[in-house]
Amino acid sequence: MIRLTIDGQEVTVPEGTMIVDAAARLGVDVPVYCYHQALGPLGACRMCLVQVEKMPKLVTGCTTAVTEGMVVHTKGGAVEKGRKGVLEFLLINHPLDCPVCDKGGECYLQDYTFEYGPGRGRFQEPKIQKVKNGPINDLVLIDQERCVLCQRCVRFMGDYVGEEQLLLEGRGVETVVTTVDHQPATSQFTGNVIDLCPVGALLSAPYYHKGRPWNIDRHSTVCPHCPVGCSSLATTRESHIIRLEGRPVPDRDWGWLCDRGRFGYDFGYHADRIADSWVKERATSAAQATRDVAEWMQQTNAQYGPGSIGFVMGGQFTAEEAHLIKKFAHDVAQSDNVAVMRNVRGYLPAALNGTFQDLTEADTVVFVGVDPYEAVPVVHLKLRDRLRHFSQLKVLGVGPRRLTRDTMPGRDYLVASQDEAVFFARALAAAAKDGPGVQTLVDSVRDYVLPVSDADIEAFGQALLDAEHLSLLWDGENAAMAEVLAVLAGLREKPTAVLPTFGPVNWRGYEQAGIDPRYDNVEELLNKTRTGEIRMLVLWGADLTRDLPDRQLAEQALAKADYVVSAQVVPPLDMPYIDALLPVATWGEVEGTYVNMEGRLSIGAAGVQPPGQARPTRTYVANWGRLFRQDFGLDDEWDPFDSAQGDLISRAGNNHGPAQAVPRPGTRDASQEWTIIEGDWVMENGMPSEILEPRETEFVARVSPEDAARLGIGEHGGYVEAQTAGGTVMIGVQADPAIVERTLWIPRGSRHDWAQHLEGLVKLTRPEEVPSV
Amino acid sequence: MFEGIKAMAQGLGSTFHALGQPRDTIEYPEKRREYSPRFRGKHMLAKDGDGHELCVGCGLCEAVCPAHAIRVVAAEAEDGKAVSWTNRYAVDYEVDMIRCIFCGMCEEACPTNAVRLTPFNELAASDRLEMIADKEELLHPPVRK
Numbered sequence: 001m002i003r004l005t006i007d008g009q010e011v012t013v014p015e016g017t018m019i020v021d022a023a024a025r026l027g028v029d030v031p032v033y034c035y036h037q038a039l040g041p042l043g044a045c046r047m048c049l050v051q052v053e054k055m056p057k058l059v060t061g062c063t064t065a066v067t068e069g070m071v072v073h074t075k076g077g078a079v080e081k082g083r084k085g086v087l088e089f090l091l092i093n094h095p096l097d098c099p100v101c102d103k104g105g106e107c108y109l110q111d112y113t114f115e116y117g118p119g120r121g122r123f124q125e126p127k128i129q130k131v132k133n134g135p136i137n138d139l140v141l142i143d144q145e146r147c148v149l150c151q152r153c154v155r156f157m158g159d160y161v162g163e164e165q166l167l168l169e170g171r172g173v174e175t176v177v178t179t180v181d182h183q184p185a186t187s188q189f190t191g192n193v194i195d196l197c198p199v200g201a202l203l204s205a206p207y208y209h210k211g212r213p214w215n216i217d218r219h220s221t222v223c224p225h226c227p228v229g230c231s232s233l234a235t236t237r238e239s240h241i242i243r244l245e246g247r248p249v250p251d252r253d254w255g256w257l258c259d260r261g262r263f264g265y266d267f268g269y270h271a272d273r274i275a276d277s278w279v280k281e282r283a284t285s286a287a288q289a290t291r292d293v294a295e296w297m298q299q300t301n302a303q304y305g306p307g308s309i310g311f312v313m314g315g316q317f318t319a320e321e322a323h324l325i326k327k328f329a330h331d332v333a334q335s336d337n338v339a340v341m342r343n344v345r346g347y348l349p350a351a352l353n354g355t356f357q358d359l360t361e362a363d364t365v366v367f368v369g370v371d372p373y374e375a376v377p378v379v380h381l382k383l384r385d386r387l388r389h390f391s392q393l394k395v396l397g398v399g400p401r402r403l404t405r406d407t408m409p410g411r412d413y414l415v416a417s418q419d420e421a422v423f424f425a426r427a428l429a430a431a432a433k434d435g436p437g438v439q440t441l442v443d444s445v446r447d448y449v450l451p452v453s454d455a456d457i458e459a460f461g462q463a464l465l466d467a468e469h470l471s472l473l474w475d476g477e478n479a480a481m482a483e484v485l486a487v488l489a490g491l492r493e494k495p496t497a498v499l500p501t502f503g504p505v506n507w508r509g510y511e512q513a514g515i516d517p518r519y520d521n522v523e524e525l526l527n528k529t530r531t532g533e534i535r536m537l538v539l540w541g542a543d544l545t546r547d548l549p550d551r552q553l554a555e556q557a558l559a560k561a562d563y564v565v566s567a568q569v570v571p572p573l574d575m576p577y578i579d580a581l582l583p584v585a586t587w588g589e590v591e592g593t594y595v596n597m598e599g600r601l602s603i604g605a606a607g608v609q610p611p612g613q614a615r616p617t618r619t620y621v622a623n624w625g626r627l628f629r630q631d632f633g634l635d636d637e638w639d640p641f642d643s644a645q646g647d648l649i650s651r652a653g654n655n656h657g658p659a660q661a662v663p664r665p666g667t668r669d670a671s672q673e674w675t676i677i678e679g680d681w682v683m684e685n686g687m688p689s690e691i692l693e694p695r696e697t698e699f700v701a702r703v704s705p706e707d708a709a710r711l712g713i714g715e716h717g718g719y720v721e722a723q724t725a726g727g728t729v730m731i732g733v734q735a736d737p738a739i740v741e742r743t744l745w746i747p748r749g750s751r752h753d754w755a756q757h758l759e760g761l762v763k764l765t766r767p768e769e770v771p772s773v
Numbered sequence: 774m775f776e777g778i779k780a781m782a783q784g785l786g787s788t789f790h791a792l793g794q795p796r797d798t799i800e801y802p803e804k805r806r807e808y809s810p811r812f813r814g815k816h817m818l819a820k821d822g823d824g825h826e827l828c829v830g831c832g833l834c835e836a837v838c839p840a841h842a843i844r845v846v847a848a849e850a851e852d853g854k855a856v857s858w859t860n861r862y863a864v865d866y867e868v869d870m871i872r873c874i875f876c877g878m879c880e881e882a883c884p885t886n887a888v889r890l891t892p893f894n895e896l897a898a899s900d901r902l903e904m905i906a907d908k909e910e911l912l913h914p915p916v917r918k
Contacts, residue, residue: 099831099884100861133860209847209861214836 004070019061019072020048030074031083031112033198034150035062038254038385039160045090045150047112049082050074058082080116087117093128093173095145103200105213109148130176136166137184138694139205139263140194144176147201153177153193162384162407163187177201188377191262195246195255206263206691207243211235219605220247222594223261224316224587226682227505228376229596230257234265234588236607241265241588252356254385258377259695260682267687268586268611272570275612278581286583286613290620293580294627296563297333300536306334310525310534310561314341315541315569318592318604319509319640321617325540326514327638328621332628337534339522340510341542343549343749344502346476347518350511351651352489354471354497355598360386361495362393364467365410368424369399369417370475370501371738373408375680376597379473379499383408396463398423399475400677401745402738413452413460414740417677418665421480422448423457424464425662428488430454431461437487437659444664464488469495475680476502479519480662487659499597501680503749504541508595512640512649523550529557536563540617541584543572546686547749551756567620570688573753584617585610593640599649601640674761675743684747699732700752702745703764708735712766721767725760730767813875814894816868816906817914819887826856826912827887830863834879834888842872843879866908870896 003012006023013022018041020030033045043063050061053071058078073079091113098104130144151168154177158164165185169178179185193202216237223230223244231253235243244265246255267273277289284292300308311329313322329335359365359382372380384407387393395410397403400417404410415423422445428435429442450457464470470492474481489496504510507517526544528534530553537557543566544554558564558577566574567584575581591606610616625632642650668675683692684700699717711720717734722744731754739745744764746755799806808814819827830847846865856862879888891914898904 097859099833100829100859104831105836209830209849212832212836215832215845 002066002068002070004066004068004072006072007074013066015065017066019050019052019059019064019066019070022066023050023061023072023074028074030061031108031116032062033108033148034152036152036196039152039155042151042155045148046086047083047090049079049086051076051079083112083116084118087113088121088123090148091117091121092123093145094148095127095132097146098200100209101143101146101200102203102208102210103146103197107200108198109146109200128173133203133208134178135184135205136179136193136202137186137190139259139691140185140190141203141205141208142177143201143203144178146199147177148199149175149177150198151177152196152198153202156193156196157185157187157190160384160388161187161189161381163189165190166193188258188260188373189256189381191259192246192256194262204243204263206266207235210242211237216242217607218245219588219607221588221604221607222596222602223257224505224594224604225261225264225685225687226376226680227501227503227507227597228378229505229594229600229602230261230378231255231602232257232261234605234607239608241268241608256378256381258381258682260377260685260692263691264687264689265588266689266691267569268588268608270570270688270690272688273611273614274568274571274581274583275614277583277613278578280579286615289580289582290623291627293563293565293582294624296536296565296579297624298628300562301334304535307337308534309333309335309536309538310337310339310529311335311538311540312339312341312522312525312542312544313510313515313540314504314543314547316505316587317510317541317617318590319506319513319595319601320592320638321540321590322506322510322513322515323638323640324617324621328624328632332621332625332630332632337525337528338515339525340507340515340517341504341539341544341547342502342507342517342519342522343547344476345479345519345549346474346482346500346502347479348474348476348482348485348498348500350508350599350649352485352496352498353597353599353649353651354499355600355648356382356499358469358471358495358497358499359383362386362467362469362471362497363390364394364396364463364470366464366470366472367395367397367399367403368420368472368474368481369403369477370473370680371397371401371403371405372473372501373405375475375501375682376473377682379501380408394463394467396460398460400675400743401679401740405738413456415450415452416665416668416675417477418668419448419450420478421484421662422665423450423452423460424481424484424488426450427457427461427464428484428491429461430458431465432491435487435491437490440659441484441487441662443661445662448664465492467492467494470497472496472498474498474500474502476500477678483660483662501597503680503685505596506594508597508599508649509593509601509640512593512595512601513638522548523553526553526557529561532560535561537561537565539564539566539568539572539574541567541569543568543574543686545573545577545756546751551759567617570686573751573756582620583610583612583614584620585614589614590616590618595640595649599651601647601649672761673742673763676758676761677743677745678748679745680749681747684750686749686751688751697732697734699734700747700750701731701733701755702736702739703733704739704741704743705735705737706741707764708733711764719767720764722754722758722764723762724758725762726757729754729757731758733764808892808894810892812892812894813877813880813890814892815870815890815896815914816873816879816911817889817891818866818908818911819889820912821858823858825858826862827858827885828863828866828883829857829859829861829885829887830866831861831884833882833884837878837882839876839878840869840872840874842869842874843867844869863908866911868906868911870904870906871901 048061248255
């Protein structure tokens with residue numbers, strides 16, 4: 001620790017701290033443009049000049065590390081003169097167009113010029129004209145005239161994200177920030193440069209000219225697009241969400257968002273949004289729809305007795321809404337058949353659930369079936385952050401495709417999804433023969449043939465056991481992995497953390513509300529529907545046809561149920577089976593708790609009114625309660641927050657029984673030429689977005705580059721004909737080097753109907769006629 | 774009694790004296806008073822010599838308005854269809870004449886000198902909504918008869 005004096009106040013900070021950070025601890029504001037704690041020092045803007053005693057000239061506070069006994073002055077004549085000079089230079093070619101600049105009112109150049117700058121500039125020469133409102137891509141605009149060349153954006157994209165898509169071009173006063181080869185930036189994280197830019201140079205295209213700091217409201221909320229649940233700020237104006245910004249949480253989160261989250265906030269205003277109540281395919285009033293549904297429920301209960309109505313939670317509802325549904329089902333509808341919609345079979349007990357802290361401390365990270373860049377992008381950034389500080393980070397991928405990438409280099413073990421658990425079990429058996437439970441685990445798979453050599457399997461097992469801090473990301477595809485992970489955690493004495501990346505986004509919240517989120521639960525509920533034990537289905541955000549891995553079961557259950565009621569934001573694929581479609585309020589329109597993949601509770605605020613007839617869950621259940629003549633839904637006795645636990649859910653209760661053997665995977669049909677694999681991809685999570693349309697592609701499925709060449713698919717993708725057991729469908733495919741040959745990757749939970757019709761894929765062929773896009 | 778007659782004569786005296794004096798009453802609306810050119814009445818939005826609006830929709834008037842009487846919604850002009858002198862312009866510009874206290878701060882805050890308070894002060898309507906002046910109304914300031 002080092003002691004120094006800043007403006008007469010003593011402060012003790014760790015070695016290596018920069019003067020600006022030490023000053024911030026004392027609450028002394030040193031103006032800064034280029035320095036950002038996540039990106040490190042650079043010293044490009046010269047704004048942070050401070051005076052250090054015994055140094056002949058002013059020094060930059062962001063690049064000077066503190067030393068023992070240092071005496072720093074951030075005020076006084078010399079410093080003020082220095083800052084005035086720097087600002088006068090920065091403003092020489094600045095267009096001073098604050099009235100038309102979107103950053104006006106929240107711009108550091110304005111603020112510092114007002115506070116420290118000269119009253120007027122002495123430069124008489126004409127200003128240099130550069131590109132105004134040029135594109136970085138379809139979502140981010142650049143105004144090169146306003147740029148102060150702090151290079152935050154360039155460093156973020158290059159060093160932090162690792163995708164060098166922005167650069168400085170030209171020399172001297174002609175220097176501008178632009179994209180590589182003037183091609184649009186394609187990274188998932190380009191939107192963050194808007195938040196990073198201290199001036200009005202990088203602007204959000206959808207927010208362009210939409211608001212001003214004084215006519216907007218900011219609501220702290222949680223991004224609803226993937227289980228990461230990034231803390232964010234929703235900007236609203238006149239009951240419309242017009243922007244989403246990252247919300248940094250001190251010591252925990254830098255406030256990065258991926259482009260999907262940052263620009264995908266508009267699903268509530270999309271043309272597809274359901275705003276009317278539909279009963280038997282006819283639009284009706286909200287009151288009539290509520291009455292009809294209540295009547296059906298009463299009728300079903302009267303005819304078939306308690307327990308004849310099944311409730312399935314899906315979508316992006318809050319934990320409080322899940323609790324209301326659960327309570328309504330139990331108290332009013334007299335049914336305990338409540339389940340959570342699942343699209344994979346895995347379940348992770350809370351005791352094994354790690355936090356993001358485990359990523360920032362990990363020395364070994366294992367991706368089990370999931371590529372975080374696509375499924376949970378901000379986790380990828382968190383790992384990049386770790387990699388910057390700890391270059392020995394060991395990254396291992398286990399799954400049916402390559403899961404590591406250039407920005408997250410590591411070793412891939414290519415095993416089919418169904419073999420993942422076997423691979424882990426065998427690896428553990430090879431590395432720790434006598435470990436508790438290990439022999440039981442591999443009992444039935446000892447001689448199972450894996451496509452990985454025995455030496456590699458043992459090396460992988462050794463890597464798992466030797467890791468100082470092991471973090472695993474798991475996509476939940478292989479349910480037997482839960483067993484393996486529990487045994488692994490038991491074997492290791494050092495920290496072991498698992499982060500589940502599967503959905504629905506708030507499944508932990510639904511679990512907190514008392515609904516069992518296991519796949520078995522929803523499967524059992526639908527089996528009961530298929531056998532006629534349950535006569536009515538209430539799907540609260542759940543889309544069975546789209547999400548359930550067992551499509552046949554979904555269709556049979558939907559067809560068998562007397563009544564299917566579905567509360568949705570956008571039309572589900574279940575549409576043909578639905579008797580009543582209820583418009584429901586969603587994220588941004590209802591305040592409530594979300595629990596993310598690390599088991600952290602955060603509040604999503606309500607900022608806008610739901611459109612049309614869309615009502616919050618509370619309104620529906622309260623109205624039904626009234627129609628059932630039961631007082632219901634008006635008291636708030638349940639709170640997911642537990643003051644003893646803080647904002648993390650309880651990890652207690654790991655009463656994991658004796659280890660169970662990993663079941664032997666069924667043999668694959670060797671005659672099938674193609675293997676279909678699924679993966680999570682935030683861009684295809686079922687929520688439509690008009691803003692993100694330029695980023696969306698019709699070619700969502702992927703094949704290996706070799707297969708793509710064989711099928712004649714161009715650089716940006718193309719259509720192929722897929723001949724399946726059920727007929728021929730046309731699918732959009734692109735090449736992806738992460739996919740292995742003879743494998744077709746499709747996004748899980750895709751809105752595309754064809755994704756559900758690929759069972760028994762025989763072959764892919766080049767179509768004779770290419771449909772026009 | 775003499776005192777009374779005297780007082781009455783005095784009173785009538787000033788009445789007859791005033792009869793000959795020029796009158797302060799203005800026979801509104803046939804006749805109207807002269808106002809100072811600096812009188813702060815209803816707002817107007819000015820245009821430049823080329824017919825482009827001066828207002829760029831920056832919203833500073835909205836920010837400074839102590840009565841929250843102004844609402845500005847800006848937008849980007851389509852290429853070749855410039856509304857203002859730059860690519861940003863005000864799609865909506867509303868002044869709530871009921872709320873307005875005619876302090877003139879909007880005029881003072883305006884960086885482009887687009888908002889001006891005219892001497893026009895004949896603000897009356899039979900409907901509250903009519904008292905909200907929209908952009909069209911403000912672009913065509915009324916002339917006093």
